[in-house]
Structures are given as C-alpha cells and as structure tokens.
Amino acid sequence: MALQFYPVKVSHIKRLTEAAVAISFDIPEELKQVFAYLPGQYITIRLNINGQTVNRAYSLCSSPNSDNTLTIGVKQTEHGLVSTYLNQCLQAGDSVELMAPNGNFKVDINSNAISSYVLIAGGSGITPLLSITKSVLQFQEDAKILLIYGNRDASSIMFFEDLELLKKTYPDRFTLIHILEYTDGENKGILSQELLETVLADSFKSSNHYYLCGPNQVMNNAEAVLHMHNIDGSYIHREYFTAPTPQSDEQDVSIESSDFTIHVKLYGKEYDIVVESQESILEAGIKNNIDPPYACQIAACCTCRAKLRSGKVHMESREALTDDEIEEGYILTCQAHPLTSDVFVDYDG
Ligand SMILES: Cc1cc2nc3c(=O)[nH]c(=O)nc-3n(C[C@H](O)[C@H](O)[C@H](O)COP(=O)(O)OP(=O)(O)OC[C@H]3O[C@@H](n4cnc5c(N)ncnc54)[C@H](O)[C@@H]3O)c2cc1C
Structure with a gap:
C-alpha cells in the first residue's frame, strides 16, 4: 500500500x-x-x-x-x-x-516536451533541482538548463562537486550561476528581484519552464519577476519547504467552527471520529490513533492528501495540490476543517 x-x-x-x-x-x-x-x-x-x-x-x-x-x-x-x-x-x-x-513538483522526462528549463534554488532548495538537472541532461538530449543557485558563501554550497561535474560534462547545455551573499568574486548578492532581473536578462521566454525551490523570500522574488515578464503561471513550478505565504485571497478567512463527527477510510478500515472546533482532520486522526499519513503539516507537501467523498470542508491553504486534484475533490487533511456533518474522507481513494 x-x-x-x-x-x-x-x-x-x-x-x-x-x-x-x-x-x-x-x-x-x-x-x-x-x-x-x-x-x-x-x-x-x-x-x-x-x-x-x-x-x-x-x-x-x-x-x-x-x-x-x-x-x-x-x-x-x-x-x-x-x-x-x-x-x-x-x-x-x-x-x-x-x-x-x-509530490507534484516533478518532471516526467519521458513524456515531457520541455526543451528549456530555468531552475532557481536557494540553500537546501537545490535537492529536487539537482535530481531534475541530472535526469534532464542525461535523458532529454536537446534540453537546456540554466540553474541560478543562491547561498550565503562558498562553504555553504550543497552538492558543489556534483554540480561542477555536470557543468564539465554538459558545457553546451548546462549553465550554472552561483550567487553568494559573501564573496570577493562576481555575482555577489542575494536572490532579490533586482538581481534576478539581471541574471535572467535573456531568459524570460514564454517557452521556458521555471522550477523554484528555496526560502519563501526567494520564491516570492522569483515569482514576482516572472509575473512582471508575463510568464504564464502554468510554466512556474514551486516547491516550498516551509509554510507558503498565503495567497491574498486566502488570507484572514475566519470560519464558524464547531465539533463534527466525520467518517474516515484509511488502509481499508473505516472509522467515525470527532473533529473538534479549530482542529484539522489530520490532528483529529492522530489524536484518535488511526495513524494517518502526514509530513510537513503546513500544506507544502501532499503526504496527508485524501479524497473528500461527501460533505464540505474549509482548507486554510492548498499549496501542494494541483488544480486538477482540487477539481477531483482531493484535500490536504492537515489544512481541512469540516463544515458539515456528512464529511467522508477517503485516504485510500
Ligand atoms: C516537500 C518538502 C521537501 C523538503 N525537502 C527538504 C530537503 O530536501 N532538504 C532539507 O534540508 N529540508 C527539506 N524540507 C524541510 C524538512 O522537511 C524539515 O522541515 C526541515 O528539515 C526542518 O525539520 P526539523 O525537524 O529539523 O525542524 P523543526 O524541529 O520542525 O523546526 C525547528 C525550527 O526551524 C524552523 N524551520 C523548519 N524548517 C525550516 C527550513 N527548511 N528552513 C528554515 N527554518 C525552518 C521551524 O519554523 C522551527 O522554528 C522539505 C520540506 C518539504 C515540505
């Protein structure tokens, strides 16, 4: 399972x-x-x-x-x-x-016709982008990658040697720009909007796909710059490691909450559990010892995803879900609060 x-x-x-x-x-x-x-x-x-x-x-x-x-x-x-x-x-x-x-932050190198990637990483945000870089360079022979990687200083660069090796192996297809806050060399700075404008100068193309992973400020800066250059949102892919900053239409939503008994299906078993007011469905599941799956609890990953079979819930944030998943009725149980008494949450679905 x-x-x-x-x-x-x-x-x-x-x-x-x-x-x-x-x-x-x-x-x-x-x-x-x-x-x-x-x-x-x-x-x-x-x-x-x-x-x-x-x-x-x-x-x-x-x-x-x-x-x-x-x-x-x-x-x-x-x-x-x-x-x-x-x-x-x-x-x-x-x-x-x-x-x-x-996770939905991914590249399917077999079915993807993307020929140009711009990757923007800050600190440990390099991890998924390293996987993408290695796979694309090796198996999508025509694809090119520009990686902008921001760090505090040279000693804090993760996977420095792996990246150097990729640069040597694919000199025509892989461009790597290190941005360091503390350095005597070139490209000194942080991944601010101004700096991204400069380093991305020739790379604002509607055919590029942009993959962003790093601290929220870096992600927000990159997204702002991409939007300013009219890059379509469907070409911008984001992975948050910490709680994403809420979208403006998701802020300050206050809901009337009360206790609800909901129905849950998990690992083939079914339960009725009480979700108290202010509690998420995930928190109620953990409290009732049904061992629901979860990881970040901040809507950044989709480990706690489940299908809402009936009833209504309110979600504080839904960052990790795709539009299609939302359309199909998936919810992040760490963010979901029941609004009706007929809520049926199916983890196995
Ligand atoms: C989808 C996803 C993928 C991730 N991939 C990676 C990865 O490849 N490498 C990696 O190192 N981490 C990654 N993370 C973050 C990781 O899951 C943990 O959150 C992180 O290691 C901190 O956990 P902790 O138990 O040490 O800190 P906790 O004990 O949970 O938190 C301690 C303090 O640190 C703060 N904090 C938590 N996470 C971060 C962070 N990332 N940066 C700054 N402050 C933080 C908290 O607000 C808290 O104040 C990922 C997270 C998600 C959601």
Missing part, C-alpha cells in the same frame, strides 16, 4: 557542508517498484527521536534514471529536531522508515 511506511537501511552518509549531509538508502529489490519516483519528488521519513515519533518530507536529490540508491540532502536547521538528528546522529547501517515518493 503506497501510504504505508517501509523499514529501509541507510547505506551511506556523505558530509556536504558543515551543516548538511547527503543520506542514501538501499531499497530492497522487492520494494523497487514502490519507491519508483520522478525527478523532483520527495519522500517522507519517520523516526523515533527520544520517544517521539516524527515525520518529515525530504526531496530526493538522486536521479531515478541513473542513480542506484535513493538519496536526500538534509540541511541542519537551527533548533531543528529531525534535521539535527539526521546530521549529527544517524549512521550508515541504521534502519529508518520511509513512505513511497510523492
């Missing part, structure tokens, strides 16, 4: 910077199909740290087409529970629990 967690062994850990590691997992032969993924997607990891069970999403930086292991790149966040554990405590040979890859 795609939603379940599978025990998987850590095969290798490589230090990338003082505060970031690449962690590779050995996927057993019988699980290879379950863990198939597209470049850009993420996995959900479940750990028990000091008696607390925690789930987090991490984008895969490996290429599904050419790398044998599944690899993630984790940057240690200040006071961050899981990222600190993964950077400081996890060892090769340890077993962790992983859920199958997921």
Whole structure:
C-alpha cells in the first residue's frame, strides 16, 4: 500500500557542508517498484527521536534514471529536531522508515516536451533541482538548463562537486550561476528581484519552464519577476519547504467552527471520529490513533492528501495540490476543517 511506511537501511552518509549531509538508502529489490519516483519528488521519513515519533518530507536529490540508491540532502536547521538528528546522529547501517515518493513538483522526462528549463534554488532548495538537472541532461538530449543557485558563501554550497561535474560534462547545455551573499568574486548578492532581473536578462521566454525551490523570500522574488515578464503561471513550478505565504485571497478567512463527527477510510478500515472546533482532520486522526499519513503539516507537501467523498470542508491553504486534484475533490487533511456533518474522507481513494 503506497501510504504505508517501509523499514529501509541507510547505506551511506556523505558530509556536504558543515551543516548538511547527503543520506542514501538501499531499497530492497522487492520494494523497487514502490519507491519508483520522478525527478523532483520527495519522500517522507519517520523516526523515533527520544520517544517521539516524527515525520518529515525530504526531496530526493538522486536521479531515478541513473542513480542506484535513493538519496536526500538534509540541511541542519537551527533548533531543528529531525534535521539535527539526521546530521549529527544517524549512521550508515541504521534502519529508518520511509513512505513511497510523492509530490507534484516533478518532471516526467519521458513524456515531457520541455526543451528549456530555468531552475532557481536557494540553500537546501537545490535537492529536487539537482535530481531534475541530472535526469534532464542525461535523458532529454536537446534540453537546456540554466540553474541560478543562491547561498550565503562558498562553504555553504550543497552538492558543489556534483554540480561542477555536470557543468564539465554538459558545457553546451548546462549553465550554472552561483550567487553568494559573501564573496570577493562576481555575482555577489542575494536572490532579490533586482538581481534576478539581471541574471535572467535573456531568459524570460514564454517557452521556458521555471522550477523554484528555496526560502519563501526567494520564491516570492522569483515569482514576482516572472509575473512582471508575463510568464504564464502554468510554466512556474514551486516547491516550498516551509509554510507558503498565503495567497491574498486566502488570507484572514475566519470560519464558524464547531465539533463534527466525520467518517474516515484509511488502509481499508473505516472509522467515525470527532473533529473538534479549530482542529484539522489530520490532528483529529492522530489524536484518535488511526495513524494517518502526514509530513510537513503546513500544506507544502501532499503526504496527508485524501479524497473528500461527501460533505464540505474549509482548507486554510492548498499549496501542494494541483488544480486538477482540487477539481477531483482531493484535500490536504492537515489544512481541512469540516463544515458539515456528512464529511467522508477517503485516504485510500
Ligand atoms: C516537500 C518538502 C521537501 C523538503 N525537502 C527538504 C530537503 O530536501 N532538504 C532539507 O534540508 N529540508 C527539506 N524540507 C524541510 C524538512 O522537511 C524539515 O522541515 C526541515 O528539515 C526542518 O525539520 P526539523 O525537524 O529539523 O525542524 P523543526 O524541529 O520542525 O523546526 C525547528 C525550527 O526551524 C524552523 N524551520 C523548519 N524548517 C525550516 C527550513 N527548511 N528552513 C528554515 N527554518 C525552518 C521551524 O519554523 C522551527 O522554528 C522539505 C520540506 C518539504 C515540505
């Protein structure tokens, strides 16, 4: 079942910077199909740290087409529970629990006719874009990539050597521009709107696809600049690692809330659970010990996605869902509050 967690062994850990590691997992032969993924997607990891069970999403930086292991790149966040554990405590040979890859930030190199990509990354946001870069360069022979990668300084660049190797291997098809806040060299600065205007100067083309991943400010700056150049929204792809800034029409929505008993289907079983006022459907599921799937709890990933079979819900944010998924009735249970008493949420759907 795609939603379940599978025990998987850590095969290798490589230090990338003082505060970031690449962690590779050995996927057993019988699980290879379950863990198939597209470049850009993420996995959900479940750990028990000091008696607390925690789930987090991490984008895969490996290429599904050419790398044998599944690899993630984790940057240690200040006071961050899981990222600190993964950077400081996890060892090769340890077993962790992983859920199958997921996510709508992806490139299907087999069916995609995209010939020109502009990728904008900040810090650890390089991870899904590295996967996309490797796969596209290797398997879409005519496609070109421009990668703008912002970091604090040279020592904080994740995957520096991998990127250099790609530059050497594909000099005509891969352009890499490092932007550093602290440097004596060129391209000094942060990924502000002004700087993006300058580095993207000849790259505002309606045929390009733009993939953005990094801190919210970087994403907002990039999007603002792309909109100013009339780039169609369907050509702009975003992956948030932290809570996305709400769209203006989603702000300050206050809802009348009260307790509702809802019906839930999960892993083939059915439950009636009470969702108290102000509680999300996911929170109620966790409280009732039905073990619902989740990772970020901030609408950035879609691990907690489920189908709304009946009733009405209010969603605070829906960033990780595509328009088609919303149309088909999918909801993010971490953001959803019941509005009617006939709510039926089907995780298996
Ligand atoms: C779809 C998706 C893909 C992701 N991929 C990656 C990845 O490839 N590499 C990676 O390193 N992280 C990635 N993340 C972020 C990751 O899931 C965790 O949120 C991050 O590692 C922090 O978890 P933590 O338990 O260490 O921090 P927590 O204990 O949850 O938080 C500690 C503090 O850090 C803040 N914080 C949390 N996350 C961040 C962040 N990313 N940047 C700055 N401050 C933060 C919180 O607000 C809090 O104040 C991804 C998130 C999503 C939703």
